[in-house]
Amino acid sequence: MDGYIIATIIKAALILGVISALAGFGTFIERKILAFIQRRLGPMHVGPYGVLQIAADGIKLFTKEDFIPSGANKIVFMVAPIITAATAFIALAAVPLLPEFTLPFTDIVVRPIVSDMNIGILFVIAMMGVGLYGPLLAGMAQENKWGIIGSARTAIQFLSYEVVTGLSLLAPIMMVGSLSLIDFNTYQASGVGSWIIWSQPVAFVLFLISGFAETNRTPFDLLENEAEVISGYATEYSGMRWGMFFIGEYANMITIGFLAAIIFLGGFNPLWIIPGGLAIILKVAFFFFLMLWVRAAWPHIRPDQLMWLCWKVLMPLAVLNILVTGIVMMV
Amino acid sequence: MRQQPNKLQPFFENLNFERKDNTMVINFGPQHPSAHGQLRLVLELQGEQVVKAYPDIGYLHRGVEKMGENMIYNEFLPTTDRLDYIASTSNNYAFALAVERLLGIEDKVPRRAKVIRTMLLEINRVISHLFFVATHALDVGAMSIFLYAFREREFAMDLMEDYCGARLTHAAVRIGGVPLDLPKNWISDLSSFLNILLEQVKLYEDLLTENRIWKMRLEEVGVVTPEDALSWGCTGPMLRGSGIAYDIRKEEPYELYSELNFDIPVSDRNDSYGRYRLYMEEMKESVKILRQLISMYPKTTPEIMAHAPQYISAPKEEIMTQNYALMQHFVLVTQGMRPPKGTVYAPTESPKGELGFYIVSEGEPYAYRMKVRAPSFFHTGLLQDLLVGTYIADVVTIIGSTNIVFGEVDR
Numbered sequence: 155m156d157g158y159i160i161a162t163i164i165k166a167a168l169i170l171g172v173i174s175a176l177a178g179f180g181t182f183i184e185r186k187i188l189a190f191i192q193r194r195l196g197p198m199h200v201g202p203y204g205v206l207q208i209a210a211d212g213i214k215l216f217t218k219e220d221f222i223p224s225g226a227n228k229i230v231f232m233v234a235p236i237i238t239a240a241t242a243f244i245a246l247a248a249v250p251l252l253p254e255f256t257l258p259f260t261d262i263v264v265r266p267i268v269s270d271m272n273i274g275i276l277f278v279i280a281m282m283g284v285g286l287y288g289p290l291l292a293g294m295a296q297e298n299k300w301g302i303i304g305s306a307r308t309a310i311q312f313l314s315y316e317v318v319t320g321l322s323l324l325a326p327i328m329m330v331g332s333l334s335l336i337d338f339n340t341y342q343a344s345g346v347g348s349w350i351i352w353s354q355p356v357a358f359v360l361f362l363i364s365g366f367a368e369t370n371r372t373p374f375d376l377l378e379n380e381a382e383v384i385s386g387y388a389t390e391y392s393g394m395r396w397g398m399f400f401i402g403e404y405a406n407m408i409t410i411g412f413l414a415a416i417i418f419l420g421g422f423n424p425l426w427i428i429p430g431g432l433a434i435i436l437k438v439a440f441f442f443f444l445m446l447w448v449r450a451a452w453p454h455i456r457p458d459q460l461m462w463l464c465w466k467v468l469m470p471l472a473v474l475n476i477l478v479t480g481i482v483m484m485v
Numbered sequence: 486m487r488q489q490p491n492k493l494q495p496f497f498e499n500l501n502f503e504r505k506d507n508t509m510v511i512n513f514g515p516q517h518p519s520a521h522g523q524l525r526l527v528l529e530l531q532g533e534q535v536v537k538a539y540p541d542i543g544y545l546h547r548g549v550e551k552m553g554e555n556m557i558y559n560e561f562l563p564t565t566d567r568l569d570y571i572a573s574t575s576n577n578y579a580f581a582l583a584v585e586r587l588l589g590i591e592d593k594v595p596r597r598a599k600v601i602r603t604m605l606l607e608i609n610r611v612i613s614h615l616f617f618v619a620t621h622a623l624d625v626g627a628m629s630i631f632l633y634a635f636r637e638r639e640f641a642m643d644l645m646e647d648y649c650g651a652r653l654t655h656a657a658v659r660i661g662g663v664p665l666d667l668p669k670n671w672i673s674d675l676s677s678f679l680n681i682l683l684e685q686v687k688l689y690e691d692l693l694t695e696n697r698i699w700k701m702r703l704e705e706v707g708v709v710t711p712e713d714a715l716s717w718g719c720t721g722p723m724l725r726g727s728g729i730a731y732d733i734r735k736e737e738p739y740e741l742y743s744e745l746n747f748d749i750p751v752s753d754r755n756d757s758y759g760r761y762r763l764y765m766e767e768m769k770e771s772v773k774i775l776r777q778l779i780s781m782y783p784k785t786t787p788e789i790m791a792h793a794p795q796y797i798s799a800p801k802e803e804i805m806t807q808n809y810a811l812m813q814h815f816v817l818v819t820q821g822m823r824p825p826k827g828t829v830y831a832p833t834e835s836p837k838g839e840l841g842f843y844i845v846s847e848g849e850p851y852a853y854r855m856k857v858r859a860p861s862f863f864h865t866g867l868l869q870d871l872l873v874g875t876y877i878a879d880v881v882t883i884i885g886s887t888n889i890v891f892g893e894v895d896r
Contacts, residue, residue: 192628192632193632193633193636194632299511303530306532379626451629452626456876456878
């Protein structure tokens with residue numbers, strides 16, 4: 155039992171460290187990829203090829219004055235960014251990040267998942283749902299009208315797309331018959347043909363669209379869309395408090411990438427000659443790239459169009475998809 | 486208890502806004518990222534819907550018109566750069582044209598100067614339209630178009646730099662002609678730029694015109710009916726976007742526009758999407774005009790300044806060799822030209838609409854009254870009708886679509 159607790163703590167610390175480092179690195183990758191799509195170079199001056207830009211940004215964020223506006227509700231203002239960052243990482247607890255492996259030179263088998271609970275997917279979705287409180291409270295606490303508009307947008311966008319995410323995942327869950335992500339992985343163990351994306355293409359597209367909305371990416375980039383609401387909920391934030399929103403957002407992008415890879419694209423099963431660990435990293439990297447690609451290519455839509463898309467298009471489609479899946483399974 | 490307006494917390498509480506519902510009064514600008522410079526919009530919002538909009542201007546007021554009354558005519562010309570700073574030469578030219586009509590020397594401007602001026606005007610139109618596409622796309626969220634269009638704008642600005650040495654505030658026109666002949670290879674640079682431009686305009690159109698999100702954001706947004714457009718005094722693409730084919734280049738031709746073969750694109754969609762299409766088409770028309778001008782240029786003689794010794798200094802060689810020309814030059818520089826008594830208004834089609842200078846002359850070297858008729862000013866006024874009932878996201882689209890520049894609104 156002691157060993158289990160220690161192992162869990164080590165895993166949690168590792169995930170926290172690695173994913174927040176990846177989130178930082180993700181900003182660099184994002185700037186580089188956007189730059190290449192837009193015919194420019196991106197960060198080039200700090201370190202070779204601009205790689206140390208993350209360090210420079212980190213120093214800037216950490217040493218910036220911790221500023222709280224006089225009219226703000228201090229406690230809520232300080233807690234809100236922590237909610238975003240914390241829920242983003244807690245959600246990762248139920249996600250198997252890599253296949254099982256044996257530590258070199260020992261016979262300890264490591265399962266790279268903090269907790270294989272039997273309600274894995276539900277837990278991840280719930281945690282990302284709780285993440286809504288971060289931007290919501292941040293916007294309301296800062297006594298700024300743009301912040302209020304931003305938090306109102308947060309509430310409608312996250313709450314609505316929670317529904318689509320949940321419903322779109324329901325059909326694959328019905329097929330697999332389990333909520334554990336490990337079971338999803340084993341369900342697709344027999345090669346590319348068994349990937350759920352082939353049997354549930356509609357669910358995959360719905361999940362991807364709502365994933366974009368939940369991680370606040372273009373074209374659903376409404377919460378802190380600079381052209382419209384300055385920075386939305388983050389208008390009054392600066393320094394590391396703002397940085398925590400940022401890390402939370404990038405961690406969420408990675409989580410969505412992992413979810414999509416495990417649920418629809420065969421997870422960490424070996425792919426032809428590619429070992430499973432590399433396969434899932436490639437899949438997640440693809441989803442990360444997809445989010446940046448879409449950001450470079452498309453404008454974003456209006457909040458009322460976002461709602462129209464959610465309630466009049468995506469939700470009926472999701473319900474229909476569940477119905478069809480159910481009928482096919484019964485027959 | 487509400488605080489009364491005072492020196493430190495002035496305004497917008499003393500505007501008559503209805504505050505009885507759940508509405509929120511919000512300051513959109515003057516430091517909002519998409520307020521296009523210094524526009525301040527006081528918006529009353531019901532949720533995200535605009536109930537009342539009040540555009541407030543004056544944050545960039547520099548008293549340009551008054552400056553024009555305290556400078557001799559040649560001194561004032563570089564100041565006009567600071568009006569519509571996106572397309573400086575259009576302002577230079579509009580001013581120069583007004584003074585030339587006042588002096589009665591419009592017909593004495595040599596043909597080569599006319600060709601060069603028309604070229605510069607059209608290049609400025611392209612620069613301005615590229616800037617419009619870039620910022621409009623950025624406001625709507627298409628970040629890449631912004632950077633794509635800015636590269637071609639840089640190329641066009643390189644051409645301006647090669648001609649006059651400046652990239653933004655050109656001062657590339659003189660009263661009575663142009664200061665310089667075209668440099669070597671400029672014509673070939675221009676024609677290769679035109680080829681690049683056509684390719685790139687096609688790229689923007691491929692990315693935007695049929696883009697579903699772009700259409701969702703622009704169609705039926707910012708609808709200006711023809712009646713509204715006329716009653717608010719809209720000109721340029723705002724007017725042509727409402728189905729009224731009115732272009733001063735055709736109605737009251739100046740320079741070489743009467744000899745050139747080009748079309749006036751008109752859209753009767755009335756909305757932002759129609760106007761976006763218009764801007765794209767106008768760039769293609771500008772390319773057409775520039776290509777005709779390129780073939781006109783070699784057929785001209787080298788004079789570039791009008792011969793009117795009373796108002797315009799003689800060429801450099803004459804000043805250096807002839808005593809009388811030197812004396813005249815001295816008087817013109819120290820005292821300034823003295824136009825005849827009278828008033829003049831000369832409209833030109835700037836990239837944004839009708840730009841004209843109204844000058845009252847009392848026969849002095851200084852104008853008695855100078856008035857600038859800037860198109861953006863009228864389009865800013867239109868906002869208070871246009872924004873009511875739209876969402877915040879549309880507010881940004883509509884401001885972008887009116888293409889207002891605050892240098893010429895506030896003057």
